[in-house]
Amino acid sequence: RKEVEQDPGPFNVPEGATVAFNCTYSNSASQSFFWYRQDCRKEPKLLMSVYSSGNEDGRFTAQLNRASQYISLLIRDSKLSDSATYLCVVQDNFNKFYFGSGTKLNVKP
C-alpha cells in the first residue's frame, strides 16, 4: 500500500474555475502535512503547509482530516499560471517525507 495516494488527473479546467484535489495517507502517526507545486522538469516548491484547523493563503485553501487520514487543496479563481503538478507530502515522526505521485492541473484560457 502506498504511503500517500493522489488522483493523478489531469484536471483540465477553464480560467476562473474552482478545483479541488484530494490526498489520502496510510500512516496514522504522520505529523505534518504539505502541498508542494512542481512545474514541468523543475524542482518541487512549497505551496503551503496544512494545519488541522484548515488554512488559507489567498486563493488556496488546505484542509486536513486526521480521523479519515485525508488532505485536500482547493484552488479558487484558477489562473493560467496555476498549471502545474501538485504534490501531497506527509512527514512522519522520524522526519522522513513521503510524496504522492502528484495531481496534474491544466488551466485553459
Added chain:
Amino acid sequence: NAGVTQTPKFRILKIGQSMTLQCTQDMNHNYMYWYRQDPGMGLKLIYYSVGAGITDKGEVPNGYNVSRSTTEDFPLRLELAAPSQTSVYFCASSPIFPGQSYEQYFGPGTRLTVT
C-alpha cells in the same frame, strides 16, 4: 544565499560505471535528503541525514551510498550503474528541530540516464 546546489545537471552513464552526485546547501540546515523521481511518479526517498556524520536509509537505498562529513555537503554515490537508476535525482535540505517541521528546499535536480 545560493540555497541548494546540485552538480552535474545532466549525465549519461554506461551500465556498470560509477559516479557521485554532488549536493551543497549554504543555509546551515541540519537535515538533508536525496530523492529520485521517475517519470509520472512522486519522489522516493533514497537516503537522508540528520546532521554531519549521521545518515540513514530511505525507501529505495539499494545501489546507492551517501556520506555527510560536513553540514553543507551530502554527496550521493552510485556504484555499478544500472538502467533502473535512470531518473531525476533531487537533493533537499530542511531546518528541522524536535517537535517542529519546516519546508524542504530542493536543488534543481540531476537528470541521469544509464544506457
